[in-house]
């Protein structure tokens with residue numbers, strides 16, 4: 001291992017065979033050369049969906065070549081058993097488990113209904129926002145990027161608004177948006193000069209009477225060919241269910257899914273959970289003695305984070321690593337994610353603040369959560385608010401034991417230097433932002449600690465453990481696109497008439513990158529055997545304070561109740577966004593899980 005991680009933060013409590021993290025490195029070092037050797041001789045595009053399914057059904061036979069033998073020798077088999085199925089003979093097969101998204105039905109992922117449902121209950125449910133103005137505008141600097149406002153018009157959408165005008169739908173909080181335009185536009189001319197060919201996308205969705213969403217327009221934009229200062233060149237696509245138009249609409253959704261994949265992996269997952277947590281881990285170790293109550297509160301939520309991040313920097317997000325190789329921003333991946341960090345705000349990370357900011361909730365003093373959701377059946381928000389409020393109650397009870405008086409907080413030198421260093425050194429690039437909470441009172445301490453625990457536990461779980469269940473089937477969540485929308489008169493445009501699936505598969509991630517990428521997300525979506533979930537501690541002896549032990553016990557039993565309530569919600573057929581026609585339960589925020597690939601469970605910390 002060529003990384004430095006302080007001894008306290010190293011993996012050390014696991015058996016070697018459980019080292020999921022090390023498997024990532026094994027994939028990077030040993031699987032890639034095998035795949036390169038294999039795909040050297042065969043074309044790098046899946047021919048049909050059947051071809052993609054082979055990865056999950058029969059398995060892809062690997063040739064008996066030296067690279068494969070080296071792979072088998074290099075990696076202890078129990079570490080690779082999740083992805084390599086050695087057979088009794090010489091032959092090895094690459095075979096992946098069946099992703100949940102195609103468990104019951106191989107085609108529902110293609111529907112508009114499922115495409116929209118995943119914005120509320122999929123693996124990246126943290127982006128959707130209520131539309132505040134129509135048409136949507138851009139915040140990019142017009143002196144650099146020219147006209148970037150949306151070109152979507154009322155005529156584009158009114159045929160799909162159940163009789164409402166665009167203005168009525170906007171006014172009635174019925175219009176929503178997935179907006180990747182401003183994030184990606186400044187990178188497109190660079191990204192499109194690599195092998196990726198992507199658009200910046202805006203997707204508008206309409207909220208129907210049954211609380212489900214319907215995509216009603218997709219805008220695909222590129223920088224102006226004569227230079228990005230001349231503005232965007234955009235095309236708007238609207239739903240169609242037959243002919244070439246239907247094939248084009250499917251492709252448009254594919255380009256949105258590509259944007260979503262990259263933003264999910266680099267921003268929602270890596271930047272907003274893994275990366276932002278490190279300053280808190282380091283500052284805690286440097287300033288809070290192991291006997292300090294806030295050290296005892298937070299340390300379980302840091303387990304393995306430094307170690308997995310160091311591994312990720314070595315084998316996943318590194319220059320030339322798996323993420324650059326298989327996700328569309330390619331060599332701009334880390335730059336894009338760190339540029340977006342400039343507009344990250346700690347104050348927006350608590351779930352209530354995040355929902356208010358995205359217009360997905362409004363304040364409501366009469367509700368127990370003080371919020372009312374704009375889409376009632378928004379599974380990530382419904383379950384998340386239940387978890388958030390249990391975290392907040394536990395942290396309040398615990399902190400109140402040690403800080404009965406705000407002056408104790410102000411005079412706690414360890415606590416003050418902890419927060420100062422986390423903000424001013426750890427998050428030094430943002431240290432002058434006015435939104436940093438002060439640490440002078442119990443409510444501020446509770447809010448800070450609850451937010452850190454939320455990010456490390458529930459928020460990470462929501463964006464992490466659904467990666468394979470939703471993205472393991474490549475066409476549902478392609479990580480890159482290799483060509484633009486076919487133009488009228490081209491061979492691919494003609495092919496859309498006879499074999500639209502082939503055009504989609506030619507457009508999205510090729511076989512080599514796909515196999516590498518699903519190997520990684522399978523590992524990332526797996527719970528280790530000794531995972532500790534929210535409300536659990538490695539030992540009963542973490543404190544001898546009876547009140548604290550009692551409060552933790554209450555936290556655990558409240559979470560058990562949340563688990564039960566989530567199971568009941570999942571049975572309610574009128575909540576279409578939880579299971580939908582695809583018949584999945586939304587369990588990503590159900591607190592407990594067994595080992596393995598379960599699409600549920602909230603570990604205490606970011607450890608994979």
Ligand SMILES: *[C@@H]1O[C@H](CO)[C@@H](O)[C@H](O)[C@H]1NC(C)=O
Pocket residue numbers: 137138142146147148149
């Ligand atoms: C984009 O729309 C906003 C709001 O309507 C407007 O103020 C701005 O001038 C528009 N931008 C350009 C470049 O036209």
Ligand SMILES: *[C@@H]1O[C@H](CO)[C@@H](O)[C@H](O)[C@H]1NC(C)=O
Pocket residue numbers: 167168171
């Ligand atoms: C928008 O809603 C407000 C209040 O809910 C109402 O007064 C106004 O007339 C509505 N506008 C349109 C165009 O429906």
Ligand SMILES: *[C@@H]1O[C@H](CO)[C@@H](O)[C@H](O)[C@H]1NC(C)=O
Pocket residue numbers: 572573574575
């Ligand atoms: C199912 O959900 C609907 C919508 O929230 C609610 O009105 C209904 O009472 C629920 N049914 C059950 C059995 O909980």
Ligand SMILES: CC(=O)N[C@H]1CO[C@H](CO)[C@@H](O)[C@@H]1O
Pocket residue numbers: 188189191192193222223224225
């Ligand atoms: C290879 C390729 O198509 N590159 C294009 C990427 O996008 C920019 C801006 O639209 C174009 O100028 C490049 O030609």
Ligand SMILES: [Fe+2]
Pocket residue numbers: 269274460464524606608
């Ligand atoms: Fe993760």
